[in-house]
Amino acid sequence: MNMHATTRPVRTTCPYCGVGCGVLATPLPGGGLAITGDLDHPANFGRLCVKGTALGDTVGPNGRLLVPRIDGRDTSWGEALDLVANRFSETIDRHGPDSVAFYVSGQLLTEDYYVANKLMKGFIGSANIDTNSRLCMASSVAGHRRAFGSDTVPGLYEDLEQADCVMLVGSNLAWCHPVLFQRLTAARESRGTKVVVIDPRRTATCDIADLYLPIAPGADAALFNLLLSEVHRRGMTAGAPVEGLEDALAAAQRGNPAITGLPPDDLARFIEIWCANERVVTVYSQGINQSDSGTDKVNAILNCHIATGRIGRPGMGPFSVTGQPNAMGGREVGGLANMLACHLDIDNPVHREAVRQFWNAPRMPEAPGLKALDMFRAVDERRIKALWIIGTNPAMSMPDANRVCRAIAGCDFVVVSDIMAQTDTTRLADVLLPATGWGEKNGTVTNSERRISRQRPALGPVGQARDDWRIMAEVAQRMGWADAFAWTHPSQIFAEHAALSGIAGRLGSDFDISDCAGWDRSQYDAMEPFLWPRAGARQGGRFFGDNSYHTPSGRGRMVQVTPRLPPATTPSAAFCLNTGRVRDQWHSMTRTGTSPRLSRHLAEPFLELNPCDAESLGVSPASLARVTTARGEAILRVLVTDRVAPGQPFAPIHWSDQTASAGRVNALTAPLVDPVSGQPALKSTPASIAPFAARWYAYAASSRPIRPDSEYWALAALPGGYQAELAGSVVPADWTVAAQRLLDLDIQPMVVRDDRRGVIRLAFTQGSQLLAALFVSEEPVALSRSHLAAALSQDVDGTLLAGLPGPDRQDEGATVCACAGVGINRLITAITEQGLLSLDDVGRALGAGANCGSCRPEIKALMLRLKALGPDLRAGPPRQEVRAR
Ligand SMILES: Nc1nc2c(c(=O)[nH]1)N[C@H]1C(S)=C(S)[C@@H](COP(=O)(O)OP(=O)(O)OC[C@H]3O[C@@H](n4cnc5c(=O)[nH]c(N)nc54)[C@H](O)[C@@H]3O)O[C@H]1N2
């Protein structure tokens, strides 16, 4: 098969967020891929965000795990697979099926996920398989099942375009689902869609908000309860074929809207907008799900839609946007510990028996297995004795991550399948199995609107990497189940999954793609993106517009919700720490962190802090803060901004021990979960904050890997090299020696000192070319990072150690547009000097904002501030210039 010699574009799907954009990946002659958006894909119609656009930067052997390893030594596949199969079999024989567990991921392909679920539930006979979707979607799943009787997303993306009003609740759509945000923005421009954003933090998404409600953390149920009372009072719930309206209303009417922290005028406008627009879509995400009352918050939203019948018709409905590329596929195969397969119920003996017969399985678990947090607790307590982690990085992404690390380290036998060699989790494994990654893998994913698309390989596997489904099937064969795991191609797994969905459909499941059951490989390879369900009256469409639900009575179920605020909002907690995402990074950055383009936007772990808090704590902008909770601590760069309210600092989740000294925010979070879904409350941890007393700060850029060991460091990729932000409380005796060690160079640097200002600058050159430089200061280092980075491997000129760009070179400043590589300073100059008035002008003049559009909110905010304040912004906000002055 010579697929890889082709330079024709391969039609595939982006591996990042749940929007599920179609991508054309064209293999380049020298290796790597050229990436464009697929004009024909109905999720994106050719658009891509910056992460999708940069996919070509992240393929290739850089940092990849290339061969299987046992206890740190390279080994053969045969030996590794034998060991995994033997240890799992022995453990099951000795301690029973519930002594082993799989922890898998919403980033696996459906085929991978199907195999994992079949092996654990049907053949090992335990339900101890759970997934990182527990941290992500579990409250939505639970809320859907309570209200609809099934885990069904009722609507479609086009609903956001057909709505008259879109509510974004706990969703930073602009950064986390950028292409869907672009579709919404375009619809708003053409038809004046009203947009309401409900988030304690003023995010980039607020850029298009007609109404922004800075809700008190965790108070969403109180807001939607108020809405329910109001829609009822206005007669809008009359005739709704629902169960439980009276009880839900009574609970809602008992509520106290004051706990939302919102002024009465804003509450009134919110209600007016909702009531005046029948076509209303309520999009929600982690600000709702990741809460100790997440399921109730979901149901408070669903209550309003089902009570008014505003669901499953064009432009209306609740919409849980999924985070990961295959969060939905995972739900379809039953990858959660409390699900079976094809949306069947593990508690239902008829369902269990149907699946058992279909699989010809020796046994089936009779009860749900351990949910993620319980699973790692069981690992910690040595009740789980063999654990297999696949496609997720729990050592950094689970709450109370230090304890999770200890638990994994203490487990008898830990297998990790990953694409990368060095992650916070791979370093704890007994056996490491190299998986093929995006661009190499072959299978399907389901996006947030239930659309199934193909990921197709455009490159051969790196090193000895194998597909996840194959690795698991090979282990299953070695455990004695050769016949049930005998596939030779993912198309066969998909066909089997489709066939099972037919049985599920006959048992009443919404998920039925059984007309794909007979597909052969060529039909699978030719698959066009399609929506499920594929058959019946609902084919390719919406659910519940006919008011018929999957509950026993067929009616929608209202849930009584009594709002509860998170413990971190009690007066005794100093700060309520919020966490989430940034625009250009994906989770633990194992892939996006390798792209210099994506690393330019925000290159350090940071803490957004309100100016009042900064002042009362005595922390200045760009200094460092130590954040402490009952679980652990972190050291983060302080970003002073009124985007966050007093008492509600925000920190991004992306930094791990691989990229920062103390940037893992989940060292801070508590293992507090929603009682219904088991999803952790990751958005509100009681925390205290203090200045970190740095005696020196430094910035290093090098063409070679940097080896920091100071108390504070953060690493990022540069074009042709690496950079590090550094700080410490103990000043090294000799900066030349310290720099040589840090930069792994044994040559003598050029050194410039200014003892009066406490500044030392060291440059290492080879001939006239700059190899590396270290700038040290007693204050946070103020210099042009982009200038120094651009000087790497170039001839050194006289301005270098001054840290300023030469007269002929503009200092870009911090990157705003990652696609076109345009920095804040160039934007300011162009906007003011060329009199650019619109985003389109900026796009034409600089290319900024013209490609993926993810930075358009930032450029627009900059233009507004320039209008108000003039070009003096260079020294300060909007994005505090830690890096450039
Ligand atoms: N760039 C990028 N995009 C991604 C990802 C990524 O890593 N990077 N990850 C993907 C994944 S897996 C997911 S799950 C999604 C997540 O997508 P989102 O849920 O949109 O992202 P988050 O930043 O986690 O959180 C959203 C917002 O919830 C707000 N919030 C916190 N507490 C509350 C509250 O009590 N009420 C309300 N109303 N809001 C609150 C936060 O301030 C934050 O702005 O993103 C996906 N897309």
Ligand SMILES: Nc1nc2c(c(=O)[nH]1)N[C@H]1C(S)=C(S)[C@@H](COP(=O)(O)OP(=O)(O)OC[C@H]3O[C@@H](n4cnc5c(=O)[nH]c(N)nc54)[C@H](O)[C@@H]3O)O[C@H]1N2
């Ligand atoms: N405080 C806080 N914590 C959070 C969140 C939050 O908002 N706040 N959000 C939570 C949410 S919603 C999520 S989804 C999680 C995400 O957390 P994780 O899933 O732990 O994060 P990732 O970095 O995406 O981990 C994916 C891993 O799989 C590897 N990988 C990539 N492709 C493949 C493949 O094809 N096969 C295999 N075997 N491995 C592969 C990557 O290298 C990486 O190590 O974080 C959760 N944690």
Ligand code: SF4
């Ligand atoms: S919006 Fe961006 S990250 Fe999400 S699927 Fe599309 S290109 Fe990928």
Ligand SMILES: [Mo]
């Ligand atoms: Mo997620």
